[in-house]
Amino acid sequence: MDKNIVVETKDLTKKYNGTTVVDQLNLHIYENEIFGILGPNGAGKTTTILMLLGLTEPTAGTATVAGHNPTREPLQVKRIVGYMPEKVGFYDSLTPRENLKFIAELNNIPYHTIDAKIDEILKAVGLSKQADQRVGTFSRGMKQRLGIADALIKEPKVVILDEPTAGLDPEGINQILDLIASLPKRGTTVALSSHQLYQVQRVCHSIAIFSRGKVVVAGSLDDLGRKALAEGHYRIEVEVAQASPGLADILAKVKGVSKVETKDNLLIVSADSDLRAELARTVVHANVPLVQMKIQEFSLDAIYMKYFQEKG
């Protein structure tokens, strides 16, 4: 993945009547990555997104989207950024096709290509059958799908989705996540906010966790998982047939192992690299029957909880 920064904020701050909602935010989103914005309700995710689009003026600091300042050059930014708001709405008396056509025309998409594009995008979000039904009759999830189609119709360089999977059925979630995951290949950088940690973990390359307007953690998911769960170490679970007292000490002596914890017949080994092969050999050598061994998969859930437990 190239390392061109597409979205960058420098000390971005937003205050509403003296209350700081976004506090000196520094974010980097790289080209063709999927970036997840997490954080509890009221953390300032939506406010940040609005500032990135130039829909709200920052109180201090700057944002840069593909080299443009959204406050000073809103049109340049809006030309290349697709956006799906938190509470997405459409003209109820129009059909999805008409709604999308209006947006396409506002974006000066060549007239003869509009219809084909609409068909394609409606198919991608699973609304082909409802293309000519009034939006007023749509369920929440159907509107949500249309919202994603709407953000993508202009084939944006950057697409910002505020809670894209809210209200979708499980199948819809899969479909939309697959669609989102396919965007970087087409040259679209994605930023999405969500409360669904599992979904974020599934599609995002990098995340930032917000809390009270500040970023508490940011980085690529792999790094974060390692850092957060084992202070920068790998954790390997070794399960043996029965508890054997001396094993922990033996394992602790393996080169690269920093700590071994024992829980009955489960040993949790912290190491600075993936030492599974080495550990297996040692266990077998010590004549202890090895049941299974796995590298502990971190979950975003655990990272998230860890940061919010620390704060209390």
Added chain:
Amino acid sequence: MVTIIRKELADYFTSIRCFILFLLVFLVGAAGLYAAWQGIRSNPGDSSFVFLRLFTSEGTAIPALISLLALIVPIIGITLGFDAINSERTGGTLSRLLAQPIYRDSVINGKFLAGMVTLAIMVASVVGIVGGYGLRMIGVPPTAEEIIRLFLYVVFTIIYGAFWMAIAVLFSVVFRRVATSLMSSVAVWLFFGFFYTLMIVPAVAKSVDLMILLRRFSPNTLFEEATTVLLLPQWRGSGLFAVGEGDISFMLPNALSLGQSILVVWPQLVSLIALSIICFAISYILFMRQEVRST
């Protein structure tokens, strides 16, 4: 902006609201025509400005067309504007719209212009229809002066409607709820249409001069005066030249010339345009600085 105007117009012309308005306008046209038929038949005397009398004659029970229009034009203006911005906001379409590469003001300008076009079509069509049928009814073609006067009348009426639309759009920017903005617009209309001129001014004003002056603060009065001068050149009623009893100039035998009429209505025209612009400017400024999000 052209795209927005086109979409707004398409919205208007496919909406039930607009259909009802057109129905109302044509009903008013028919009623006005009937009134003119009764009025002219019962008092065929005066031969000057016969064609204009189509618009100004009262029937036995039905008011003249200009009175009817003066009543419904504000309603049309309010109906076209009261939910312009806040319906987009509550519907969640505003943030989506403003995330497109368009200038923010083209949203409010586009809506206002589309409303003006709709309003113009309604006013022009009712005047055109009444004129057309009236011509067949009385058989006297309009003089050039009458055509000019009618044209000015149409322009005035559109501006008057635009003023009410500007008020309604202003409330649609200020209030988040559609019901609130509608009620506020109607309240302003009731205030100027009834309470102000009929109750407050007579109660406050000690002299006739003061009364005339105070009445002029009402856009309704401005419009009423202007249309009277334009379409009833002979009339020196209580509106513009209101005078004490026994004043000799009460009813001049010869009418105001076209040039004189225009001179007389000029201040009214300027005031109405200024009022509309002020209302629109306030809504424009508020809209440009307002938070986008719907909560």
